[in-house]
Amino acid sequence: MELFGDPAQWLPFTFAALMGVSILVYVVLDGFDLGVGILFPFASDAEKDVMVASIGPFWDANETWLVLAIGLLLVAFPAAHGAILTSLYLPVAIMLIGLILRGVAFEFRVKAPTPHKATWNWAFFAGSLMTSLSQGFMLGKYLMGLESTLGTWIFAMITAVFLTVAYSFIGACWLILKTEEGLQRKSVAWAKGGIWGLVLGLGLVSMATPLVSTRIFDKWFSFPEMLYLAPLPMLSGLIVLLMWRSLQSLPKPDDRGARTPFLYAIALFVLAFGGLAYSFYPYVVPEKLTIYEAASAPESLFIILVGTVFVLPMIAGYTALAYTVFKGKAVELRYD
Amino acid sequence: MDTLILSRIQFGANISFHILFPTITIALGWVLLFFKLRFNATGDMKWMEAYRFWVKVFALSFAMGVVSGITMSFQFGTNWPGFMEAVGNIAGPLLAYEIMTAFFLEAVFLGIMLFGFSRVPGWLHTLSTFLVAFGTSMSAFWIIVLNSWMHTPQGFEMIDGVAYATNWYEIIFNPSLPYRFTHMMLASGLTVAFLIVGLSAFRWLLGDRSGGVRATIKTGVYLGALLIPVQILMGDLHGLNTLEYQPQKVAAMEGNWETQSNVPLLLFAIPDEEARENRMEIGIPNMASIILKHKADGVVPGLNDFVTEDGEVMHPPVAPVFWSFRIMVATGFAMLLLSWTAAYLMLRKKRGPEGIPTLMYYAMVPMAFSGWVATLAGWYTTEIGRQPWLVQGVLTTKQAVADVPAPMVATTLIAYLAIYALLLTAYISVLFYLARKAVDGDLPRPRTALSGQAYARNVPAE
Ligand code: HDD
Ligand code: HEM
Ligand code: HEM
Numbered sequence: 001m002e003l004f005g006d007p008a009q010w011l012p013f014t015f016a017a018l019m020g021v022s023i024l025v026y027v028v029l030d031g032f033d034l035g036v037g038i039l040f041p042f043a044s045d046a047e048k049d050v051m052v053a054s055i056g057p058f059w060d061a062n063e064t065w066l067v068l069a070i071g072l073l074l075v076a077f078p079a080a081h082g083a084i085l086t087s088l089y090l091p092v093a094i095m096l097i098g099l100i101l102r103g104v105a106f107e108f109r110v111k112a113p114t115p116h117k118a119t120w121n122w123a124f125f126a127g128s129l130m131t132s133l134s135q136g137f138m139l140g141k142y143l144m145g146l147e148s149t150l151g152t153w154i155f156a157m158i159t160a161v162f163l164t165v166a167y168s169f170i171g172a173c174w175l176i177l178k179t180e181e182g183l184q185r186k187s188v189a190w191a192k193g194g195i196w197g198l199v200l201g202l203g204l205v206s207m208a209t210p211l212v213s214t215r216i217f218d219k220w221f222s223f224p225e226m227l228y229l230a231p232l233p234m235l236s237g238l239i240v241l242l243m244w245r246s247l248q249s250l251p252k253p254d255d256r257g258a259r260t261p262f263l264y265a266i267a268l269f270v271l272a273f274g275g276l277a278y279s280f281y282p283y284v285v286p287e288k289l290t291i292y293e294a295a296s297a298p299e300s301l302f303i304i305l306v307g308t309v310f311v312l313p314m315i316a317g318y319t320a321l322a323y324t325v326f327k328g329k330a331v332e333l334r335y336d
Numbered sequence: 337m338d339t340l341i342l343s344r345i346q347f348g349a350n351i352s353f354h355i356l357f358p359t360i361t362i363a364l365g366w367v368l369l370f371f372k373l374r375f376n377a378t379g380d381m382k383w384m385e386a387y388r389f390w391v392k393v394f395a396l397s398f399a400m401g402v403v404s405g406i407t408m409s410f411q412f413g414t415n416w417p418g419f420m421e422a423v424g425n426i427a428g429p430l431l432a433y434e435i436m437t438a439f440f441l442e443a444v445f446l447g448i449m450l451f452g453f454s455r456v457p458g459w460l461h462t463l464s465t466f467l468v469a470f471g472t473s474m475s476a477f478w479i480i481v482l483n484s485w486m487h488t489p490q491g492f493e494m495i496d497g498v499a500y501a502t503n504w505y506e507i508i509f510n511p512s513l514p515y516r517f518t519h520m521m522l523a524s525g526l527t528v529a530f531l532i533v534g535l536s537a538f539r540w541l542l543g544d545r546s547g548g549v550r551a552t553i554k555t556g557v558y559l560g561a562l563l564i565p566v567q568i569l570m571g572d573l574h575g576l577n578t579l580e581y582q583p584q585k586v587a588a589m590e591g592n593w594e595t596q597s598n599v600p601l602l603l604f605a606i607p608d609e610e611a612r613e614n615r616m617e618i619g620i621p622n623m624a625s626i627i628l629k630h631k632a633d634g635v636v637p638g639l640n641d642f643v644t645e646d647g648e649v650m651h652p653p654v655a656p657v658f659w660s661f662r663i664m665v666a667t668g669f670a671m672l673l674l675s676w677t678a679a680y681l682m683l684r685k686k687r688g689p690e691g692i693p694t695l696m697y698y699a700m701v702p703m704a705f706s707g708w709v710a711t712l713a714g715w716y717t718t719e720i721g722r723q724p725w726l727v728q729g730v731l732t733t734k735q736a737v738a739d740v741p742a743p744m745v746a747t748t749l750i751a752y753l754a755i756y757a758l759l760l761t762a763y764i765s766v767l768f769y770l771a772r773k774a775v776d777g778d779l780p781r782p783r784t785a786l787s788g789q790a791y792a793r794n795v796p797a798e
Contacts, residue, residue, distance in 0.1 A: 057447030060402055064435070064443045067409050071435045074412060074420055075428030082417025086738045089414050093748040096407045097755060103403035104759060107396045111766050297500055300425040304432045311436040318444050325448055325456055333451045335391050 007302065012295035014305065015076035016284065019069055024273045026065035028170070028266055033059045035171020037102055037128025038164060039190055040121060047183045048121055052106065054178035054330035059106065061319060063099065073284075076301060077294035080284040087146045088138050095134040101127030129164065136163025143205065143276075144212055145286040155208060162201025169194030170269065173262040176250060178330045184258070188250045191261055195247070199240055202272055206233070209279055213287060216279045232275050239264050239271070340737045342745040343415040346752065348719075352712055353756045354408050357401035359711050362476050362521065363528040364394050365469030367555070372465055376458070385548025386555070389774050390532070393767060395450055400763060402443070407752075415745070416726075418736030423499045423727055426492055426507060427482055434478035442471030473521070480520055484513040486727045487718070488581045499730065511581055515574040516718075522567040523714065526671060527707025529563065532556035533678075534704020535771050537697040540689065544775040553689045557682065560675035568668055572627070578721075579628055582728060583637040584650070585721035588657040590624050595638040599624040603662075607654040612640065652723040660716035667710035674703055 033055040043051060074081045085092060101123045109120035140156030141148075172190035179187060210217040219225055243264040246257060282290040295301065368390055375383035409431075412420055420427060448456060448464040456464075491506030492499045501507060533556035539549045579586045591607050591614050592599050601623030605614040625634040642651035678700075681691040726733045 057451050060399075060446055061440065061443040063402065063406065064439050067406060067439060068435050070409055070413070071431055074409075075424065075432045078420040078424035078428065081413045081420055082738070085410065085413030086417060086740055089738075089740050089744055090748070092410055092414055093751065096410060097751060099406055100403040100755060100759070103406075104399050104762075107399045108762060108766065111392060111396060111770060112762065113769055296428055297425045297498075300429050300501060303429045303501075303504065307429075307433055307436055311440075315436070315440045315444070318441075322444050322447050325452055335388060335395075335450060335453060 007298040008292070008295070011298050011301045011305070012076070012291040015072060015295070015301060016281070016291045018308065019072040019076065020273075020277050022065050022069040022072060024270065026062070026069055027273065028269050029058070029062035029065060031167045031269065032170045032174040032262075033062055034102075034128045034132050035167040035169065036175060037124050037171075038132060038168040039171055039175070039187075040125040040128070042190065043183070043186070045121075047186070049332075050179055050183055050330050051175065052109070052124075053333050054175065056106065056333045057322065057326045059103075061322065063103070075304060076296055077284050077289075077291060078296055080289050080291075080294040083285050083289065084142075084146065087148075088141060091134040091137045091141070095131050095138070098127045098130030098132075098134065102131065103127070132164040132167045133160045136160035139163060142286065143209055145288075159201070159205065162197060162204065165194055165197030166201060166269075169198050170262070170265045173265045177258050177262045180255070180329055184251050188247055192244075192247050195240065195243065198268070202236065202268075205272075206275070209276075215287070219279060229275070229278065232271055232278075236268060236271050239267050243268075337742065337746070339740060339742045339745055340734060342742055342749055343737050343740075344733065346745060346749045347411055347415060349749070349752060349756065350404065350407055350411060352715070353752075353760075354401065354404040355711065355715060356708055356760075357397045357404065358472065358476065359524045359527045359707065360397045360531065361394060361401055362469075362472045363524040364390065364397065365465070365472050367528055367532070367559075368394060369462070369465045369469050370555070372462055376462065380547070382547030382551045385546060386551050389548065389770070390552070391450065392770055393531075393535075396763065396766065398446060400759065415738050415740070416736045417738050419726060419731070422497060422731045422736065426485065426499055426501050429501075429504075430478055430482040430485075430508075434475050438471045438475035438478060442468050442475065445471070476520060476524070477517060480517045481508050481510075481513055484516045485510045487516075487722060488512040489727055489730055494730070499727075512574075512577055515570065515577045519567070519570050519574050519714070522563055522570060523707065523711045525563045526560060526567060527711060529556050529560035529675070530671065530707050531704050533560060533675075533700050534702070535767060537700035538704075538768065538771050539775050541694070541697050541701070542772065542775045548774075550689050553692075554682065557675055557678045560671060561679040564668065564672045564675055568672070571665070571668065576628065579637075582721065584639065584642045585652060585657065585717075586628065587637050587639045587642070588652050588654045588721055589661040589717060590628075590636060591654065591658045592624065592636050592638050593640055595635060595641055597625060597633040597635045598622050599628075599634075599636040601627065602658075605658070607658050609654055650724065652721045657717055657721045660713040660720070664710045664713035664717060667706050667713065670703070671706060671710075674699065 036051050036055050040048060040051070070081075073084070105120045105124035105127060109117050109124060112120060137156045137160040140159030141152060143159070144152035144155055169191060172187045172194055175187035176184055176191065210220050220229055243261055246260045246264065250257060250261070252258075280286060282292065284291045284294050368387060371383050371387040371390065374380070375387060445464040445467040448461065449468050452461055452464065485507055488511045489499075490510055491503035492501050494500075532552050536549050536552040536556060540553065575586065575589075587593075590599065591602050591605050593612055593614070598621070600617075600619030600621050602614070602617055602619040604616065604618040606616050607614050622632040625632055625636055628634060628636055639651050639654065643649055674696075678692055678696060681693075681696075682688055684691060722728060724732050724734070726736050
């Protein structure tokens with residue numbers, strides 16, 4: 001362990017990075033399938049079947065990243081885990097109920113007697129909406145240092161709406177990739193609508209974050225740190241422009257370019273996440289607890305790390321296999 | 337009610353709901369693999385029919401297990417922050433290994449197992465089925481390691497109220513793990529065996545005489561008949577192990593107040609904790625001493641040994657442990673009776689499912705959920721029997737609870753309970769609905785590509 005210097009330094013950092021990566025992967029992956037759920041009310045019954053078919057083989061593995069992220073928080077930073085989750089008690093409960101509703105709706109909507117299908121479709125939508133709203137709310141609360149005042153509540157309500165828009169946007173981009181004809185055209189229109197919400201949300205969060213904390217303000221607006229950060233907004237702006245152009249031209253003959261908006265959307269999520277991670281480091285509970293103070297014993301972290309080094313590449317490998325097996329346009333899901 | 341009791345009820349409700357579904361998926365994964373392999377080997381369509389029906393039950397149960405499991409993983413933080421703060425160095429790595437080695441494996445290959453039948457080569461589909469079954473068993477292993485460690489902790493040292501691991505081998509292979517893991521895996525096998533028997537009996541009673549239903553009746557009955565004696569033996573060994581490490585739990589299971597010899601096996605009693613005695617005892621003389629100490633005058637520990645000088649009670653609440661233990665054992669013997677009789681009737685003169693009288697099929701239907709009853713009763717015995725400790729001798733439940741306001745916990749508790757009641761009703765009625773639909777002939781439908789509007793009439797992935 002001494003090989004890399006003081007394990008009490010690099011282990012917490014490594015675990016914070018791992019946790020960051022799993023949150024990011026979660027937000028992208030479950031983001032698109034939650035987004036598909038949020039778009040449900042705008043689709044016809046036949047389209048709903050296609051939409052579910054496009055995410056059916058993936059959603060479970062996507063949600064597992066949330067379990068990993070929360071698991072890493074729990075195992076690597078137990079003190080922070082308690083502090084964060086107890087102060088987010090209610091939104092967490094709402095999110096869990098949302099996840100329950102939508103998760104079981106995948107199965108029930110096609111296994112329950114046909115007259116019940118509409119109810120389960122509704123549960124799928126409501127669950128997806130509850131999940132993304134409460135995640136956005138938690139994001140807002142977290143950005144505001146987990147304080148509970150009227151102002152932080154209002155801010156959190158706003159981030160709740162914007163995260164939901166962001167999810168439905170990436171969901172629409174996924175559908176452009178996975179569907180054809182009418183539904184694909186609809187998805188392009190949804191994405192065009194969503195992109196403005198996304199830009200507004202990104203702008204708002206970027207403006208509010210430095211105002212809440214002088215530490216973050218200094219990190220953003222002092223020299224030379226500003227130079228490190230400057231590429232983030234510029235790149236984001238560029239991507240939004242490119243994306244808009246690509247959406248204008250879709251759908252193209254032979255389905256060219258159907259993948260582009262989804263890739264751009266991922267890039268935007270990565271950039272936004274990078275900005276947040278940069279601002280909050282080294283805190284895990286904003287302004288209260290750093291990753292170094294909250295970390296578990298190095299011996300325990302090391303045991304987990306050894307496993308991670310072997311297992312993560314395998315997870316990546318078989319995830320890639322699943323996406324390869326189910327690549328191409330969504331087709332009817334069947335067991336035989 | 338205060339936060340502590342509400343949090344305990346909430347945790348108990350959530351994990352009880354959760355465990356219902358893993359109990360099914362752990363063993364059903366292996367049973368599906370068996371169906372698949374039989375089909376590969378014989379080419380007989382009845383195995384394919386069986387596979388097609390039970391894979392639906394599996395998919396549904398898996399979804400229920402996943403969503404309720406996600407709830408579980410948040411519970412530690414929202415309700416029991418003291419747990420991870422005190423023993424996080426030990427619980428952490430175990431949970432992490434569960435997520436990394438098991439959850440991802442099963443979640444990713446589930447997609448291929450369910451929907452990849454005609455998309456991937458046969459061997460890859462069989463391999464995926466195997467990996468999903470293997471993944472669920474792995475996840476059971478890791479979580480039971482943690483749970484067993486909480487009952488029989490070792491391989492660690494306490495510094496300033498925080499546990500630090502000293503020997504991972506001792507932590508993982510702690511004294512109660514072999515018993516608890518085996519007992520739980522067998523419980524899962526039995527739950528599935530009787531679920532299969534019950535639903536197949538339901539189809540039989542509705543007049544279904546297809547090859548598929550015959551195959552599943554036989555599979556279920558023989559599986560149950562095979563596992564139940566092993567389970568009873570394992571349960572006995574498990575009890576002896578508990579006697580060594582958690583005597584107060586055994587004392588509560590036996591309803592034995594005084595440490596004494598010639599203790600009877602109580603068949604019925606109403607333990608009264610106020611008076612510290614039993615009312616209306618009916619028992620078999622000397623039997624508890626014989627089971628636990630293998631001789632009639634064996635000395636069995638009593639509950640009164642676990643009350644401190646100043647009157648603090650350090651043993652679990654007696655009545656719930658006493659009764660849940662009896663419910664489990666009684667269910668076990670009911671399983672023995674049913675499966676052995678049915679197996680005997682099928683083997684006699686090689687009459688197969690026809691050899692079983694209709695009346696018995698009626699008895700099988702309610703037994704579909706006997707595994708659930710025994711499993712829950714078993715877990716209640718184990719977990720309530722550990723009280724007031726959360727980690728035996730290390731951390732009490734009271735020390736671990738979050739200081740979330742009680743009304744907040746009460747609100748979420750009510751919400752969870754409402755949703756669980758709803759989902760459980762939906763789950764059970766869908767099982768019977770699927771069974772009824774299978775009787776009416778669940779013919780394979782023509783394959784169509786899905787493309788927007790063009791696809792209006794079909795219902796995918798039922
Ligand atoms: C990894 C840990 C773990 C595992 C695998 C289980 N439990 Fe547990 N159980 C706990 C960890 C725990 C706990 C965190 O330690 C609790 C919470 C409060 C307490 O007293 O212990 C608990 C309490 C608890 C209670 C309330 C007891 C009381 O407060 O009197 C019940 C009814 C159960 N559990 C039931 C179960 C069931 C049905 C399980 C089947 C899967 C199960 N437990 C597995
Ligand atoms: C406190 C205890 C527990 C926690 C925190 C927990 C957590 C979880 C989580 C997060 C999942 C979802 C994983 C996914 O996304 O695929 C899950 C599923 C599962 N759990 Fe648990 N669990 C607990 C107890 C148990 C026990 C005692 C068993 C088995 C004996 C068990 C067996 C399983 C299995 C097999 C699955 C796979 C999903 C399924 O089959 O339905 N769990 N659990
Ligand atoms: C009929 C004879 C049986 C005996 C003597 C027996 C014995 C036991 C004992 C002593 C425990 C408590 C272990 C502890 O101290 O923590 C236990 C727990 C348990 N039992 Fe049984 N059991 C029997 C049948 C069954 C059956 C039929 C099932 C389910 C199908 C079952 C499922 C469980 C489960 C899930 C637990 C909790 C997990 C564990 O601690 O292993 N048992 N059993």
